[in-house]
Amino acid sequence: MTSDLRNRLLLLLVLPLCLLAMAGVWLDYRSADDAANRHDQRLLRLLPALSDSVLAPAIRDNEPPLLLLAPPVEDFLRQNAGFSGYSVRDPSGKLLLGDDWVHSAVPTTQAPEFHSVEFGGVTYRVAVQRGRTGAGELVVALADGSDPRQQWAQQLLLRVLLPNLVLVAAAALAIHWAVGRAFKPLVDLAEAVEDRSPRDLSPIDEAASPAEVRPLVHSLNRLFALVNAQAEGQRRFVADAAHQLRTPLAGLQAQVEAWAMMAKA
Incomplete structure (x- = not known):
């Protein structure tokens, strides 16, 4: 009887906890998604500045174009040092300036595109755009490893799943203990009645029995x-x-x- 009650109470408690956990994951994801959209918009605003940083074509063969990073791009790279990068490539995909690991498929249009790149154990959000620069038509790309989507995925276990698992386990132990303690007087009474002789019809001491x-x-x-x-x-x-x-x-x-x-x- 007590085992059945424990299972019922556990089910009634676990279901709301699971729903709350799912709601928490969804709200946390929406928050991370909003932050990620703002993050993407920032990269989009920096791409034209990176294109404008390419001032002129190379003076000699086998030399890179003349580059002077615009202040917004320079600030971005400095603030995210170690978790950011850039690249400037020709239409064939050959690296002219920047970091070789910041790569993606060469866009066929001038519309900006987003890709993900794994480097050094970090997932980078890469914004790529093909367009006119001071050195002709080139492909510029900016990479940022502080993408909120990546941080959300890494923190999901610690911030949402693990606390809820601990909460459910603690609730199960609490229910097991509480139900056993609450029904102990009833179990003791049942054992006392079972142990009585069939001819023993004497009254049970009510004063010695729990109020419940x-x-x-x-x-x-x-x-x-x-x-x-x-x-x-x-x-x-x-x-x-x-x-x-x-x-x-x-x-x-x-x-x-x-x-x-x-x-x-």
């Missing part, structure tokens, strides 16, 4: 009293019947003995 089960003990005592009264009535009936049967039999026996003595005389 006293109404049940009172009802059991009433039942014992009724059964005892019926049994006592049956015992009296049997005793009276036996007495009434003994009296005629005793007279008949005396009569038979008298006739036997007369026959002998």
Whole structure:
């Protein structure tokens, strides 16, 4: 009985906790998604500045174009040092300036594109655009490793899943302990009734019983009293019947003995 109650209570508690956990994950994801969209917009605003940083074509063959990073791009790279990068490539994809790991498929249009690049154990958000620069048509790209999507995925286990698992486990232990403690008086009463002799109809001590089960003990005592009264009535009936049967039999026996003595005389 207590095991069934534990399971029911655990189910009733776990379902709301799971729903709350799912709602928390969804809200956290929406927050990270909004931050990621703002992050993408920032990269989009920096791409034209990076294109404008390419001032002129190379002076000599096998040399890169003349580059002077615009202040916004320079600030971005400095603020995200170690988690950012850039590249300038020709339309064929050959690296002219910047970091070789900042790469993606060469866009076929001048519309900006976004890609993900794995480098050094970090997932970078890369914004790429093909367009006109001071050195002709080139492909510029900016990479940022502080993408909120990546941070959200890394923190999901610690911020959402693990705390909820601990909460569910603690709730299960609390329910197991609370139900066992709450129903211990009832279990003790059931064991006491089972251990009684079938002929023992004496009342159970209500004062010694916990307040939670006293109404049940009172009802059991009433039942014992009724059964005892019926049994006592049956015992009296049997005793009276036996007495009434003994009296005629005793007279008949005396009569038979008298006739036997007369026959002998």
